[in-house]
Amino acid sequence: MLPASLQKLIDELAKLPGIGPKTAQRLAMYLLKSPHSRIRPLGEALLSLKEGLSFCENCWNITDGDICKICSDPARDETKICVVEEVLDVLAIEKTGKYKGRYHVLHGVLSPIDGISADQLKIHELFERVKNDPEIKELVVATNPSLEGDATALYISKYLNRDDVQITRIARGLPIGADLEYADAATLGKALLNRTGY
Amino acid sequence: MLPASLQKLIDELAKLPGIGPKTAQRLAMYLLKSPHSRIRPLGEALLSLKEGLSFCENCWNITDGDICKICSDPARDETKICVVEEVLDVLAIEKTGKYKGRYHVLHGVLSPIDGISADQLKIHELFERVKNDPEIKELVVATNPSLEGDATALYISKYLNRDDVQITRIARGLPIGADLEYADAATLGKALLNRTGY
Numbered sequence: 208m209l210p211a212s213l214q215k216l217i218d219e220l221a222k223l224p225g226i227g228p229k230t231a232q233r234l235a236m237y238l239l240k241s242p243h244s245r246i247r248p249l250g251e252a253l254l255s256l257k258e259g260l261s262f263c264e265n266c267w268n269i270t271d272g273d274i275c276k277i278c279s280d281p282a283r284d285e286t287k288i289c290v291v292e293e294v295l296d297v298l299a300i301e302k303t304g305k306y307k308g309r310y311h312v313l314h315g316v317l318s319p320i321d322g323i324s325a326d327q328l329k330i331h332e333l334f335e336r337v338k339n340d341p342e343i344k345e346l347v348v349a350t351n352p353s354l355e356g357d358a359t360a361l362y363i364s365k366y367l368n369r370d371d372v373q374i375t376r377i378a379r380g381l382p383i384g385a386d387l388e389y390a391d392a393a394t395l396g397k398a399l400l401n402r403t404g405y
Numbered sequence: 406m407l408p409a410s411l412q413k414l415i416d417e418l419a420k421l422p423g424i425g426p427k428t429a430q431r432l433a434m435y436l437l438k439s440p441h442s443r444i445r446p447l448g449e450a451l452l453s454l455k456e457g458l459s460f461c462e463n464c465w466n467i468t469d470g471d472i473c474k475i476c477s478d479p480a481r482d483e484t485k486i487c488v489v490e491e492v493l494d495v496l497a498i499e500k501t502g503k504y505k506g507r508y509h510v511l512h513g514v515l516s517p518i519d520g521i522s523a524d525q526l527k528i529h530e531l532f533e534r535v536k537n538d539p540e541i542k543e544l545v546v547a548t549n550p551s552l553e554g555d556a557t558a559l560y561i562s563k564y565l566n567r568d569d570v571q572i573t574r575i576a577r578g579l580p581i582g583a584d585l586e587y588a589d590a591a592t593l594g595k596a597l598l599n600r601t602g603y
Contacts, residue, residue: 208499210458210469216450222443224435232493237422238454238468241583245420246451252414253448256436262406270438271408294407295430301406 213239265336267329269294269313277309284308286344290333290363292316292351300349308347311336316355319360337369340393345373352379412435463534464509465527467492475507482506484542488531488561490514490549497548506545509534514553515560528561535567543571550577 209217213235221231238246262268263275266288269274277283277297287308291297298312313328325331337343348363350356364374380398381390390398407415411433419429436444460466461473464486468474475481475495485506487496492504495508511526523529535541546561548554562572578596588596 208474208496210467212456212458212469215446216454219447219450222447223432225428225431232496233423234421234489235454236493238451239458242456246454248413249417249420250448250451252410252417253436253444253451255410256414256433256444257441258410260410260437269411271407271410276406284431293434295434298406298430310446350535 262312266310267332268297268310269316282307285340285342287347288333288337288343288345289347289349290360291349292356292359296349306347308345313350313359314357316353317352318355325362328359330359333363333368337367337372343369344371345375347375347377349377352377420555443570460510464494464508465512465530466508480505483538483540485545486531486535486541486543487545487547487548488558490554490557504545506543511548511557514548514551514557516553518588523560526557531561532562532565535565535570541567541570545573547575551574 216238217228217231217235220226220234221228223231226234238249257279259271260269261271261273263270264273265278266275268275268277272279273337282328284307287306288311289300289306289308290311290313291300292313292315294312297312300306310366311329311333313330313333315323315328317323317325317328324340337346346363346367348360360376378401379394380401381387381394414436415426415433418424418432419426421429424432436447449451457469458467459469459471461468461476462471462478464473466473466475470477482505486509487498487504487506488509489498489548490510490511490513492510495510498504498508509527509531511528511531513521513526515521515523515526535544544561544565546558548557558574565572576599577592578599579585579592585593
């Protein structure tokens with residue numbers, strides 16, 4: 208019933224994760240009513256997205272050069288590496304302003320159910336990096352506090368072949384603004400076990 | 406922190422309605438990991454969206470010709486016009502399979518608060534169309550059952566200058582699968598008033 212070009216846009220939008228057919232219709236109608244100057248930048252950003260983008264040879268963060276901005280920043284503490292699952296986790300940690308070291312992006316977590324083993328992640332690259340750089344003193348493992356994230360953290364702590372590198376895990380506990388009454392038992396238990404002094 | 410081309414895509418996605426900065430980030434990362442063959446059709450669909458698209462001269466539905474597919478279909482009942490707010494409403498009604506007449510898309514509803522008067526809608530075009538076509542016998546007003554939709558329906562019924570054209574309004578009542586206990590009083594009241602016989 209709709210013109211072909213509009214239907215094509217709806218079909219393509221509906222393929223995106225979290226966007227169903229109704230949302231795709233509404234987005235397409237919104238774009239149709241927008242001026243050309245609104246639509247063109249989005250179309251061009253999509254077509255040129257991958258141009259010049261690659262992963263940092265050092266930490267596997269996304270970059271438009273060979274080495275990412277964080278790895279090439281001399282002001283960064285090179286004794287610390289924060290291990291994260293995804294590129295967006297780097298952004299989230301950077302936003303806190305509480306970490307001045309470097310990163311290592313695993314691009315996933317160990318998940319036997321989904322058939323994801325260490326070979327499909329950047330874990331061996333992490334081990335190599337730690338082995339070849341005697342400056343590294345601490346590995347802050349910031350994978351998600353999920354079953355897979357915990358298993359990946361455990362795997363790293365077990366197979367990292369450097370005794371002089373301290374391996375730490377980001378703290379588990381109640382998020383700020385939480386209500387004790389509604390906290391799950393595992394989180395509350397961790398919050399009690401890991402209580403800190405003043 | 407992110408490469409410019411990726412950040413640009415995130416910024417453009419975040420301008421879309423219903424897509425916040427976090428969703429935009431996640432969509433951009435998904436697209437980045439997708440193959441070129443997945444991204445290009447979306448980019449091209451956006452860039453070519455408006456090419457050849459216009460509004461039907463007769464009913465103001467979207468079309469890639471001068472006259473839309475429904476208006477140019479001789480099998481359609483030309484004595485009925487269904488008046489809807491938006492192009493997507495035509496799709497919704499077509500999907501029911503219960504209506505074989507033609508349409509008229511108003512492109513909005515009367516809304517004094519938002520400064521939208523009859524001049525900004527296709528209401529005068531509707532009146533002209535009805536005036537010039539003696540075949541038309543019924544106007545099915547299918548604007549939304551909201552304050553603005555009802556006001557627009559009332560406006561049309563009041564100012565349409567043809568006594569031989571019947572004006573009807575789509576029924577209000579309980580949606581299928583609803584629970585009487587949780588229905589609002591206005592809807593339940595309408596359902597009682599507009600009860601139908603067997």
